[in-house]
Every structure is written in C-alpha cells, then in structure tokens.
Amino acid sequence: MSNITVAGTGYVGLVTGVCLAEVGHQVTCVDNNDEKINLLRQGISPIYEPGLDELIVKNTENGKLDFTTDYQSVYAHSDVIFIGVGTPENEDGSANLNYVFTVAKEIAESVEQDCLVVVKSTVPIGTNDRVEAYIKAHLKHNVKIEVASNPEFLAQGTAVRDTLYASRIVIGTESDEAKQILMDVYEPFKLPILAMNRRSAEMVKYASNDFLALKISFINDIANLCEKVGANIEDVTNGMSYDERIGNRFLNPGIGYGGSCFPKDTKALHWLAEEEGYILRTVKAAIDVNEKQKYALIKKARNDFPTFNEKKVAVLGLTFKPGTDDLREAPSIPNIRLLLNEGAHIQAFDPVGIENYKKLFPDQISYKHSIEEALEDAELCFIFTEWPEIKEMDLGLFKEKMKTPYIYDGRNCFSLYEIQNKGVNYHSIGRPSVIEYGVLDEVQA
Numbered sequence: 001m002s003n004i005t006v007a008g009t010g011y012v013g014l015v016t017g018v019c020l021a022e023v024g025h026q027v028t029c030v031d032n033n034d035e036k037i038n039l040l041r042q043g044i045s046p047i048y049e050p051g052l053d054e055l056i057v058k059n060t061e062n063g064k065l066d067f068t069t070d071y072q073s074v075y076a077h078s079d080v081i082f083i084g085v086g087t088p089e090n091e092d093g094s095a096n097l098n099y100v101f102t103v104a105k106e107i108a109e110s111v112e113q114d115c116l117v118v119v120k121s122t123v124p125i126g127t128n129d130r131v132e133a134y135i136k137a138h139l140k141h142n143v144k145i146e147v148a149s150n151p152e153f154l155a156q157g158t159a160v161r162d163t164l165y166a167s168r169i170v171i172g173t174e175s176d177e178a179k180q181i182l183m184d185v186y187e188p189f190k191l192p193i194l195a196m197n198r199r200s201a202e203m204v205k206y207a208s209n210d211f212l213a214l215k216i217s218f219i220n221d222i223a224n225l226c227e228k229v230g231a232n233i234e235d236v237t238n239g240m241s242y243d244e245r246i247g248n249r250f251l252n253p254g255i256g257y258g259g260s261c262f263p264k265d266t267k268a269l270h271w272l273a274e275e276e277g278y279i280l281r282t283v284k285a286a287i288d289v290n291e292k293q294k295y296a297l298i299k300k301a302r303n304d305f306p307t308f309n310e311k312k313v314a315v316l317g318l319t320f321k322p323g324t325d326d327l328r329e330a331p332s333i334p335n336i337r338l339l340l341n342e343g344a345h346i347q348a349f350d351p352v353g354i355e356n357y358k359k360l361f362p363d364q365i366s367y368k369h370s371i372e373e374a375l376e377d378a379e380l381c382f383i384f385t386e387w388p389e390i391k392e393m394d395l396g397l398f399k400e401k402m403k404t405p406y407i408y409d410g411r412n413c414f415s416l417y418e419i420q421n422k423g424v425n426y427h428s429i430g431r432p433s434v435i436e437y438g439v440l441d442e443v444q445a
Ligand SMILES: NC(=O)c1ccc[n+]([C@@H]2O[C@H](COP(=O)([O-])OP(=O)(O)OC[C@H]3O[C@@H](n4cnc5c(N)ncnc54)[C@H](O)[C@@H]3O)[C@@H](O)[C@H]2O)c1
Pocket: 007, 008, 009, 010, 011, 012, 013, 030, 031, 032, 033, 036, 084, 085, 086, 087, 099, 102, 103, 120, 121, 122, 123, 152, 153, 154, 155, 156, 260, 261
C-alpha cells in the first residue's frame, strides 16, 4: 500500500485521509492549524461528521493514521500527496487559490522523492496545469513530480458514507503512470473509476455542483409560482419525479441552497466563463434565484408583522442543512441579521450549530437547548433547517408555548395534513398556507 499524505484536515481532507487509512493505506494528515492537529491527536474530530470520530480513533490506534503540522518531513517522503485545502470565494466571485498554491510551494520545497500530487480541492479549469508548472519550477531536489485531478463529491453530514461508497471516482490525468497510481490507491474501495484529462475532471466537479444548484433554484422558482396560482409544490414534484429522467432527488423547495460549495462554485464557474467571453446564463439564473429565495420567509412574515421591532422571535435550525455544524452560507445568517437589525429578540434552537453560531453572534441571541424553550412566549417562529428533531416535534407545542403561533417554515418540515387542527398560522414554501390561529378557537367555542 502507498505512503499517502493529505494536506488539509477540513471536511474533504480529513474524511479522505481517514477513509484511505480505513481501506488499508498508511496515511498522514497535515494541517497548519495547531488546534485541529492537537484535537485529532487526542482522537477528537474538529468537525461534526457522523461516524468520523470512531474511524479516527480506530485507525490511529492501529497505526494507519497520524496527524502533524510538520509538513516538511512528511512531504519529503510521500508517494502520493492529496491537496484538500479550501478554495473559498474571492470578492469578485472567482475562486481563491492562495491555499492551494501555498501547499504547492511547500511541496516543491520539501519533496525528496518522486511523488504524485493529487488536487482534490475544487479548482477552476486549468488550475492543475498551473499547479504542476509551479511545483516543477520551484523544486529543491531533482525528483519527478506529476499532478493529477481527483475532484471530491462528498456532501457534509454524510461525508464518510459518501467517501466509502462514492458514486464514482473521477481521475484527471494525461499520464498513464499517474492514472495507474490512483487506480491502485482507489482499488480497495471497489468503486466505478472514470479516467479523463485534467481539464475535464476539473469541469466535472463544477458542472455537477452547478447542475444541482440549478435544479434547486428551478424548483424554488416553480414553488414561488405555485403559491401564486394555487398549486402545491409537493404534489407537483411528486408528479414530476415519476419520470425517471427527472428523478426525485434535489427537488426540495426551501429558502435556497447554502453551504461551502454551491454558492461559491456557481459563482466561480460563472466568473471563469465570463473571463472566456462566455455568459453562462443558466448558472447566472441559479445564482439570482437563490439570492432572492433566502428572504422568501421574511417576505411572508412581513404580511403579518410590518415590523419585527421588539418582537420575540423563535428560530428553529441554524446550520445550512441537517447533519452538520457548518454555518458557511447558511440562509439563517442573513435572515437573523435582518431580524436583529430591526430590533427583534431571538430565541434560537439548533441541535449542533449553537457553539459555532456563538462565534458569529455571541451576545445578540438567546440560545436555547430545546424546541420548547425556543418557542416559549414567542410571537412568531422561523424554521431554517429541517433537522429530524424539528420534523418530528410535537406540533401541539406551537400553540401551547407561543404567545401567537405564527410559523414560517423555510424547509417544509411538516405535511399540510399534520399541521391542520393545531390552531396555528402556518406558511411554508410553494404550498397553501394554513390559517387557524384565532379562527379554530372561534369554531370550537
Ligand atoms: N466541504 C465539502 O462538502 C466539500 C465537498 C467536495 C469538495 N469540496 C472542496 O474541497 C476543498 C476543501 O473544502 P473543505 O470544506 O474541506 O475546507 P475546510 O475549510 O473545511 O478545510 C480546509 C483545511 O485546510 C487547512 N489548510 C489551509 N492551508 C493549509 C496548508 N498550507 N497546509 C495544510 N493545511 C492547510 C485549513 O486549516 C483547514 O483545516 C474546497 O476546494 C472545497 O470546495 C468541499
């Protein structure tokens, strides 16, 4: 088995490193963040990812996995180095490649043996060519270096499963030798391997993410229209999904896509296309619809509450999706900012996101550790994330705990059937509203 190094212990680097160790490789994970490496050495994952802690402990104990900040000594003697550092968004929408090129520099200055460098980070088309040229130009020793693209498709919250049982492994290289090395690295996973040139591999990643983002924006657009014409998006997507060409996944309407990938990867590809003199109209539409969709709930709430000043607002769900404590581009953030700016008092519940939220809003929010506490005495409630705890909550709590049970559900957590007869006013995305607060009491009286 190969001697493998992974640069970056974030969602991609750490999960990749741990899973490569799990299938039998000798893996060292490198990060320049001392705090993360210290935690990992104690067997604690710095990120919330189901199943990851157990695999970290198991593979560290069996000697397959270790962690270090000392990149020089590990890069010096690696057969394969995966780069899994961040490629965040620049202000103009392009991808920031500083972290990738810093690692490229560190590799060039450290390697003392022939080595395959594998770019796993999501990078604009042509970046692998540039990384290879850069490393070759800065090598300190006379060794042979190749660079291959190997984009990652895992989703947060299911990252371990997505890696061990990936839909496909994409390998981008023009070199038979590099291709063979990567085929050997991935052989124990027994997964479909698709080999192509580097630029195509880089494009597969952006095209996949942007297609999924477009699918979400499309369904949000249709959901908004459903509200205007009296259709129900749930029935509409169900009806669409029986056509196998459409399928039933990624058709959930909501308050838009967030996370560390779709928002930046749509903008980066659009930016890159523009540089090439081509306007990606479909991707631009996905971006524009998503930007507006973030505020779909607030817009509905405005009809009932012209101002949020001094209003007690319950918020259920803070993270950008369930199963993660990551807040990057979480739609809750701009909404909460707007509510706070208008003078609302927020009581927020999230099963795992509170600690990270405190870093963004340390004092302005009253954090609660149960749904009941968050709802206590509130005049309105926003749902931003469809955590199972929220989807399965006792719906009687809204009327029981809230001062006025006005609910704005940005993730369609409850069926219209189950929310009926609960004495609440319930607004969701693309479905008719349920208006019972006050009305039901009169009927029952
Ligand atoms: N998060 C996802 O779900 C996901 C999925 C597929 C692809 N990607 C892509 O993978 C890349 C990484 O994303 P992420 O979410 O894992 O990022 P992240 O921010 O969670 O992790 C990046 C890590 O790299 C470390 N780092 C920075 N500079 C370093 C250096 N010089 N040497 C060693 N470590 C260094 C950081 O300290 C951090 O721990 C991005 O390009 C992203 O677009 C992410």
